[in-house]
Amino acid sequence: MALPGLDVTDSIDSSTILTRDLKPNQEFRFEVPATSSITIRLTAGTAGTAELFGTELSKGLPYTFTCCKSAIYTWTGCSLSIEGAPSVEYIAEETPMATYLNLHIALEKLRVAASDCPPTTEGAQGPRILLIGPPDVGKTTVAKILTGYSIRQGRKPMVINLDTAGEGVLTVPGTISAASFGSVMDVEDGFGSSPMSAPSAIPVKLPLVYYYGFETAESGSRRYKRLISRMAVAVNSRLEEDIESKNTGLIIDTPSFDNQTNGDVISHIVAEFSITTIAILGSERLYNTMLKSFPPSSSSPINVIKLPTSGGCVDRDAPYKKSIRDAAVKKYFFGDAKCTLSPYTVSIEFDSPTFSLWEVVDSLSSSAERQKNISFLPIGEDESSLSADEEVVKRLAPGDVDSRFENMVVAVLQVDAKDAGAKEVGESAVMGFLFVQEVDEKERRMKVLSPVPGRVPAKALLVGRWPEGMFLT
Template sequence: MAFSLPGLGLAADNSFAAPSADLPSAKSQVARTERLGERTEWRFEVAFGKNYSIKLTSGEAELWGTELAPSQTYNFSGYKGAIFTWQGCSLEVLGEAESEYVGQETEYAVEWLNVHGMLETLRDEAAAAGVHGEGPRVLVVGPDAVGKSSLVRSLTAWGVKVGRTPTVLNLDSREGLLAPAGSLTAVTASSQTEVESGYGIAPVSGPTASPVKTPLVYGWPFPSPTENSEAFKALLTHAALHVTGKLEANTDAKRSGLIVDTPGSLNDPKSNYDILSHIISEFSITLILTIGSERLYNDLNRRFNQSRGDDKAIPVLRLTKPGGAVESDASFLKQARAQNVRQYFFGLPQIPLNPHSHSVPFSELNIYRAKSASTSDDQDFKSGAAAEDDDYEPDGASHDSPGALYEKIEPSTALMASLVAIKLCPGTHVDDREIRDSAVMGYLYVADVDETKKRVRFLAPHPQRWGDRALVWGSLPEPVADLVT
């Protein structure tokens, strides 16, 4: 399976109008200068719909490992971040923020940089070993809102800066990495991350200033692996085969290693340590980094390091939680996912995109709803025995049988404003396992469902039709009602 998504073909005619890329202007105010001492950081939280800009006027600074260019203005909205400086700097700040201050407790940065140095040593050892050398495979675990994704992004940026091409695997379906929420994404980073947009936007969204990133995307349209842990583990097994295969095919990527980001829900020892064990086994993890949980560190250290022999022991390190790591409320996270969907179809302010309209009759669609524990008692779209049992059968079950993970549905207005994933598998004569394991070709937005004319109008990033493909609808991402007018 190639690490690819379809490119965007721009067309002159388009029935959808992109929402304005301009944000409401900030209150009239004069830009202010903030001077930061060595090993301090400027922490800020900006609400959605507000303008907030930062310019580096002297010294050096970085945002999660990515250096700020001097005298360039960076704009943020709906964002929480921390700009760190090792030797001190001056920033020009303009706009409204819900919170902004100079953070003094930054011991975590030294720890994170030391981890980067350790990974570089392991990569050098892999290069010295020749064709059989393998770089570090790192698993980052901990509760929500402790800085896991920031750590992964920093390690990736520092690695790219010194000429490495690490592969990042995001297993938190609530976060969209080069894809909307409801995705599990693997991407080999061959170019520097960007200050404003992080890993950037996928090639499905159009041209970018940086080299094209080609992610491998799988669908998990649920907020947690625990919605169906057996199906999640089976999907990981399948994904591990393709990720490992890509690493074997690219010597630089193989030596640069793998960094795996995980959802905070796996921090629960009662129900989810078996999923962590599965990840460690399937992706051949060689180093575990824990943040924000002393219990998790000790449990994993005892299970994977101290209790094993020297040849099988996996080092487990405990890192400091960044002082600026704050928990986001449900409303903020939902708005962030909606913003991610908008960017997928309409791009960024500096890279506007032109999505395409497709009107498709019901008879040409094969739409499947991904079922979870939360939908097992919901009778909408249920039929017969499919509503009786929601236990998944790992060996694959027909989507019309009891225990099926997917059920085929007739399009209805319940789909409106939702996203559906286009799977790289046929839409007919396909079983649960094939739908589950197939990579995602791209996403469609359901703009309108006409039950009288029996047609569905989709918003798509590509001008061409997707053919006979299975379309999967789940609980993530949530419907975005105001995407089109």
């Protein structure tokens, strides 16, 4: 006789369990809203394997999904059991997985060649692939697939996320990040979540993170390019110390690029990261533009290729994207169903000698401020006298901190507050994040959530315009 509430099997209603039998090269596509969840198992005791975006599923192990639009593919055929009710679910027979596999094989041949070269030579550098395209064409999905296949091959790819509008890779939205992936990825979380001190079934990955603070590359294009340059220097330095990652190369995911406004940003990324392959999804026009910008020649090491978009790609509306971002920020501070975290409430005094709060400056405000400063320059000096660093961030006086910063994410930078100048703040990597709960203008202090106990480190703080204000409950 089982004690009430302890017999887990009694709580499962068999009427809610669906079974889907997939034939070889078929894909089970499903969508789950933020208000519900489903659990999927690769049926144990049957032949066949399955994978989710390049990462294999273990037989009989439950995988829980919420607020996602995803797909499970099988090369051999398999049987899946689904507990719960997806908002959308169907089996697709036409997928681009064979093309993605062929791309992986081509990249792997280049990695083998790189591994055969002496570590200090240029030939030891593995392929560096850049994924670009318009919104909702599957760039991040392809990045996950290529990463998963590379890891299963025993490689150690360096994954770089330059998409600040998404949910973030191993960090919160509004950032760019880079991390070396040498162990299996999380089936449920994809690239994974922010590093935490709590136990984890998946080995923790420590990313390099820069806080950008805008939704698009155009909003703060000067700062965006500068952060890309800083990250490229750091990544290249790391690769010189890690021959496995150097041989494997880079997999770079990007924000949504079109044909009109992002050409200079793409060229900057290609140059800074020494890209060898540009893969375009979902835009014939962008593909031809890249061919013209990087024409094939014996002297050019850049290959421009076109990849098909999966039929499973769907348009994600603004509320859905916001729910993804909110969930990512909430998970950073509170954890999830598998691992609950308890953040600490900390008070920051504006009059403290270590208080150093900075704000990012958008391109429009930067240009207007620059023109104003030029008009006040002494006779004989031109705009070259102005510091470019002051155009991307500005320090806030205590009187400038008001309620507009409530429900915003604040980055704790690695630069000390006492040493913080515009240049240091504009180029500093991130130590961690805070969440502003309340700003008390009268008492000149603000109350923040912190993932660690104790006082906030005496570091420079940086607040942006993205992600927009949210409520964590």
